Amino acid sequence: MKAVGYQQSLAATDPQALVDIELADPVASGQDILVRVHAISVNPVDTKIRKRVQPEAGQYKVLGWDAAGEVVAVGEDVSLFKVGDKVFYAGSLTRPGSNSELQLVDERLAAVMPENLSYAEAAALPLTAITAWELLFDRLEIQQPSLKHPRPVLLITGAAGGVGSVLVQLARQLTTATIIATASRPETKQWVTELGAHYVLDHSQPLLPQLKALDLSCVSHVASLTHTDQHYAELVQLLAPQGKLALIDDPVGGLDIMPLKQKSISLHWEFMFTRAMFGTPDMNAQHQLLTDLARLIQQGQIKTTLKQTLGSINAANLRSAHQLLESGTAIGKVVLEGWS
Numbered sequence: 001m002k003a004v005g006y007q008q009s010l011a012a013t014d015p016q017a018l019v020d021i022e023l024a025d026p027v028a029s030g031q032d033i034l035v036r037v038h039a040i041s042v043n044p045v046d047t048k049i050r051k052r053v054q055p056e057a058g059q060y061k062v063l064g065w066d067a068a069g070e071v072v073a074v075g076e077d078v079s080l081f082k083v084g085d086k087v088f089y090a091g092s093l094t095r096p097g098s099n100s101e102l103q104l105v106d107e108r109l110a111a112v113m114p115e116n117l118s119y120a121e122a123a124a125l126p127l128t129a130i131t132a133w134e135l136l137f138d139r140l141e142i143q144q145p146s147l148k149h150p151r152p153v154l155l156i157t158g159a160a161g162g163v164g165s166v167l168v169q170l171a172r173q174l175t176t177a178t179i180i181a182t183a184s185r186p187e188t189k190q191w192v193t194e195l196g197a198h199y200v201l202d203h204s205q206p207l208l209p210q211l212k213a214l215d216l217s218c219v220s221h222v223a224s225l226t227h228t229d230q231h232y233a234e235l236v237q238l239l240a241p242q243g244k245l246a247l248i249d250d251p252v253g254g255l256d257i258m259p260l261k262q263k264s265i266s267l268h269w270e271f272m273f274t275r276a277m278f279g280t281p282d283m284n285a286q287h288q289l290l291t292d293l294a295r296l297i298q299q300g301q302i303k304t305t306l307k308q309t310l311g312s313i314n315a316a317n318l319r320s321a322h323q324l325l326e327s328g329t330a331i332g333k334v335v336l337e338g339w340s
Helices: 044-052 119-123 126-139 162-174 186-195 207-213 228-238 274-278 284-298 315-327
Strands: 002-005 019-022 032-042 067-074 086-089 102-106 110-112 153-157 178-182 199-201 219-224 239-247 266-269 306-309 333-337
Touching: 032 086, 032 119, 032 315, 044 315, 067 102, 067 119, 086 119, 086 284, 110 284, 119 306, 119 333, 126 162, 126 239, 126 284, 153 162, 153 228, 162 178, 162 186, 186 199, 199 207, 207 228, 219 228, 228 239, 274 284, 315 333
Parallel strands: 153 178, 153 219, 178 199, 219 239, 239 266, 306 333
Antiparallel strands: 002 019, 032 067, 032 102, 032 333, 067 086, 086 110
């Protein structure tokens, strides 16, 4: 089968950073389904692993943790899918990725894709949707209004990226939270507004004065999606007592948690690969989550976050996608479709 992989950790501009290769076809067994990959999207995790993880000598590492395709074979223990099903999923960091014509994925991590989406539109969603869903409900535990928070006020920093683009929609459609998104360019501000943000702040400027101008000086929940180290002191300041702070990035130098103590602010990490990586008893939650997401999409409540298609799946186009994500200017999701 065709695939794209690498043997050395190199800059995305280097022709050897990602190369076209041929690999043996995988075989489905156990709870695995074998998927013919039709479309993939690229995430920051792809670029981070390419730069940080060196494959074993003589081996190729295949990246990719977002895909949509067709089930072509199933393992003997599979009960959720059959050959011919169209599925979407993010997969597991511990297994070969979706930058290949055929991929094995545990059935508990996949779902039947929405009937009203193309493969490209569906491939844009799984990793970011799982991350956003788990952030909102498992980590931040945003619920209906209560005495503690009469109406939750959710601040989402870096809201125009892949995770933020889904998170804004989920929060608007499934909670009563007031949603404050941050974005710094006219096009990103417009994007998050269209997705459902009630207010948009410019994260290139101090946030507190902007909040006070909106008469929103206290925030009950923060989803920090990027540059947490740059905003951390201000996020602690603007969070209400007993507030919740959740993040997904890798703050430079780590975080000093002591400033959280006086306000009893709780800190939460979200890493959507945890269930698959540790084989947790609730792995099937991601199958159910994506199934629920597909229903919301078919009902018109959530839309795909696909913003740009860079052509067919090959090494040259994937290198371009990696460069775009590393530039920090991508809006929504970048997708590749079909094999050249």
